[in-house]
Amino acid sequence: MHATVNRIQPVNFLAGEEARRYLDTLTKPAGSLGALEALAIQLSAMTGELRPNVAAPAVIVFAADHGVAAEGVSAFSQAVTAQMVANFVHGGAAINVFARQIGARVEIVDVGVASHLTEPSVVNAKVRHGTGNMLVEDAMQAYEALAAIDAGIAAVERAQNAGTHCLIVGEMGIANTTASSAMLAALTGESVADLVGAGTGINSVQQAHKITVIERAIAARRADPKAPFDVLAKLGGLEIAAMTGAYLAAAAQRLPAIVDGFIATVAALTACRLCPAVRGYLIFGHRSQEPGHDIALAALAAKPLLDMNMRLGEGSGAALAYPLLQAATAMMREMATFDAAGVSDKAKP
Numbered sequence: 046m047h048a049t050v051n052r053i054q055p056v057n058f059l060a061g062e063e064a065r066r067y068l069d070t071l072t073k074p075a076g077s078l079g080a081l082e083a084l085a086i087q088l089s090a091m092t093g094e095l096r097p098n099v100a101a102p103a104v105i106v107f108a109a110d111h112g113v114a115a116e117g118v119s120a121f122s123q124a125v126t127a128q129m130v131a132n133f134v135h136g137g138a139a140i141n142v143f144a145r146q147i148g149a150r151v152e153i154v155d156v157g158v159a160s161h162l163t164e165p166s167v168v169n170a171k172v173r174h175g176t177g178n179m180l181v182e183d184a185m186q187a188y189e190a191l192a193a194i195d196a197g198i199a200a201v202e203r204a205q206n207a208g209t210h211c212l213i214v215g216e217m218g219i220a221n222t223t224a225s226s227a228m229l230a231a232l233t234g235e236s237v238a239d240l241v242g243a244g245t246g247i248n249s250v251q252q253a254h255k256i257t258v259i260e261r262a263i264a265a266r267r268a269d270p271k272a273p274f275d276v277l278a279k280l281g282g283l284e285i286a287a288m289t290g291a292y293l294a295a296a297a298q299r300l301p302a303i304v305d306g307f308i309a310t311v312a313a314l315t316a317c318r319l320c321p322a323v324r325g326y327l328i329f330g331h332r333s334q335e336p337g338h339d340i341a342l343a344a345l346a347a348k349p350l351l352d353m354n355m356r357l358g359e360g361s362g363a364a365l366a367y368p369l370l371q372a373a374t375a376m377m378r379e380m381a382t383f384d385a386a387g388v389s390d391k392a393k394p
């Protein structure tokens with residue numbers, strides 16, 4: 046992890062400014078393509094190129110289990126994590142459908158699924174069989190959190206070596222909204238009740254129980270809120286650690302990364318707390334229905350591209366946002382300038 050963090054450079058603001066000036070020469074009233082123009086400027090600043098290329102997106106889904114699932118905090122049982130991994134392998138999950146739509150390769154990485162997986166196409170980077178139950182013990186030891194971060198970094202390096210120019214990171218892990226909520230409350234000091242949501246679909250009574258479990262776990266684990274790695278190890282998850290590593294690696298490689306929903310954004314916040322320059326390499330794909338997502342987005346001063354009332358995970362919301370990045374780069378590449386098209390760029394007095 047440390048070698049990766051040391052390689053991270055701030056985005057290239059001069060390249061962003063050059064993109065801003067070029068946008069005003071294109072045949073449209075200045076600023077009229079709104080957020081698409083901001084996206085183009087951001088992509089230029091990330092890549093250092095006036096006409097960046099985001100073709101060949103890659104989806105990486107990190108899967109892991111959570112000891113805290115034993116406390117009845119999810120609407121689904123822990124076995125569903127492994128069952129969904131099998132579904133990813135067979136191409137039947139939502140992320141498979143959306144990845145096919147945008148021409149993305151999909152890699153599934155097991156960083157900590159509780160059961161033994163036999164699917165040969167799943168990358169085996171298992172650190173342990175699920176985290177410890179944060180109510181009774183630290184979720185991970187420091188060396189385990191570090192190993193999971195490194196698994197995330199390695200996955201991004203594989204994707205880049207395969208020719209990827211845009212990263213979509215997703216996750217699958219029953220009970221991971223509990224881990225993410227605990228981390229977010231610890232990192233921001235916001236009240237647990239304000240950020241906990243239904244996750245996969247628990248009712249209000251179960252949500253009250255989930256809040257109590259998280260409050261007790263935070264009190265028992267005593268993670269240092271100023272030490273994001275400590276918060277991640279004690280309250281987090283193996284897939285959340287891997288996603289944190291993936292965002293660090295994306296920034297180190299100047300690779301635009303589209304952040305997905307609530308769990309992904311908590312991992313992104315962790316990466317930014319570890320190294321603030323990561324923030325410039327992140328694009329936020331959608332706004333999840335999980336109430337904590339707004340708190341995590343606010344902590345990152347982030348405005349997501351889409352608001353589709355989704356709360357699935359897997360990278361699904363990020364994959365849906367990818368065509369907007371394609372549009373931003375196509376605009377820079379293909380639109381005519383006022384000069385070239387013979388259109389007067391003067392507004393009437």
Ligand SMILES: O=C(O)c1ccc[n+]([C@@H]2O[C@H](COP(=O)([O-])O)[C@@H](O)[C@H]2O)c1
Nearest residue numbers: 119218220222244245306307333357358
């Ligand atoms: O991405 C989101 O915003 C999101 C919001 C709610 C649930 N999820 C997904 O649902 C699972 C976690 O929900 P839960 O209730 O088991 O904590 C996990 O596999 C996530 O991918 C994802």
Ligand SMILES: Cc1cc2nc[nH]c2cc1C
Nearest residue numbers: 121125217245357358359
């Ligand atoms: C079916 C199902 C699919 C998922 N995808 C991501 N999290 C999930 C949780 C469940 C329960």
